[in-house]
Amino acid sequence: MPTDLRPVMFMLISTFSLSFNGLMGKLLTESFSTEVLGFLRFFLPASIMLLMLKSSGWVIPNKHNSRPIIIRALCVVGSQLCFLVALNELTLVESVVLFSTGPLFIPVLEILMYRTPIQGLTLACLAMTFCGVLLQAGNPAGIEIRPELLIGLAAGGFNALSQVTLFKGAKSDLPPAALNGWCFMLAAIIIFPVATVRVFTTDSLLIASNPFDTNMLLVLLITLAISIVSTQMFRAKAYKLVSTGSQLAPLIFTNLLFALIWQVSFFNETLETNKVIGISLIVLATIINTFGPKWIHQQRAAAH
Template sequence: MHSSKDISMAAVGYMLLSTFSLSVTSVVIKLLGEVLSSDVLNAARFLFPSLILVPLFFARRARFPTSRQWPFILLRGVSLMLSQVCFLYAITHLSFFEAVVLFSTGPLFMAIFDMLLFRAKLSVMTISAILCAFIGVMIQAGGSGQGFAFSIATLIGLGAGLFNSASQLVMHGMVNNRLGPLSLNAWSLFIALLCALPFVNIANVDAVIVLLDWQVTGLLFLMGFTISMTQFNRSKAYQLATSSSLLSPLIFTNLIFAFFWQQVLFDEPMEKQKALGLSVVVVACLMRSMEPWLKSKINELAR
């Protein structure tokens, strides 16, 4: 028997592995976006992890989802596909760090979903975080030096966070509903692939085949591996965590990794106003993610 402390440490470890592999995936997608068309890259983003997870599912004889679970897996697959469409557009039209920050607004949208779907009451801290994020986006949108200009790329980047939050809500519910991480992620990614395929231009596929070399092929397989690891480790972390307050503060270590990659790999200067706006959004996201942890500490002190 493992102690609760060991289980908590394992959950933290899985979560950190998840956020690190997610940041590496973002780097790979940024690099591939310079070579591949967006429709082909979006399909490849689900094809390569599916080539890993679906055969692994059958090899390990994992349990198939029940008829009641399939609609939620379908919803998650569609959400994953829409989130990545938005993220791919944002990462090719904004700086690397801007796109990752907007994608990471998911927890703020999760709070709004809780309010709309489950009639949950928003705390003062959550409302403050949402307002703070709104102000940050306004500042960032005015960073062009030409006054306020809410770009399409910024709006679509927020759409990546919106659909990502829907995907995370379904994943959290399904993992707690006794559906294993392998089954959940294998079929969610496969459904996302099926949703992406109708939008692929065959002419673009022919062009990609001509461009394929060992570097592009290696990046594609690396993307498949890091996506698989992100999904598996995130699901495993949720499965082991004793409470959401344990994992919530760790979600935004992704931004720390992303900032590191931005400084090391990408020469994308950022205007001071854009940097300020993004900083405000990061603070808002951190406020939201830290709230469960703060509440648990307050409850411990009150005892």
């Protein structure tokens, strides 16, 4: 982590937006099927980002830039579909916990794909955060392995690969709106046939148990699209300012802290002791990973 705190601020804005995205997604699972909601989660923010791109002049990916966009599009499709399935079966916090395991895979993927070295402090912070995640996933009866938990974990794995390809793409000459806009539009095209079949099969865009009226649905969808755009744009800005994606990986776990706030506020869930301890570990790891390098740098400068 560099001493420049701009990437930290950009990443925190991104994770806050991501947690809000999860809240909107949880609410909208009561109105749309997984396939239809997955399509909307890609198409709506892609349209916004490409309109932003249009206002500043179209940027078409070249052969060099298109590869990470295509790979990331496939990853985000897998990640979002698994995440939405988990949201249907688990609580918001449980789903976000499993989705948030993605950063734990990022350093491993960077080693395998790009031979990127990992700083010792980053590894220590990731280990602390992993312990926090385990405490979050647990309960007084222990951890029960269920299919939906494995699906949620798969969302974290796809998310990790998506973040690694995003970091690589952020280092290109493509602006964030182009990098994410084309990626999400491609993802929407990939999932469109499945969503279409689902609509024709059920003969309805909405599921029968939809609790919201048209106006409320529009508000939720617009909020969802804006939060996704904010997540992607600020994350790309953060990655552009660091040398490796794993340097910012522990900060992605702050998404869990924000999600817990939404869970308590909107779903009346009380926090158990293990969850409080898990939150504390994640916060401590984030603080150390954010300010530790700056303190070490100052100490070394003072010694010289």
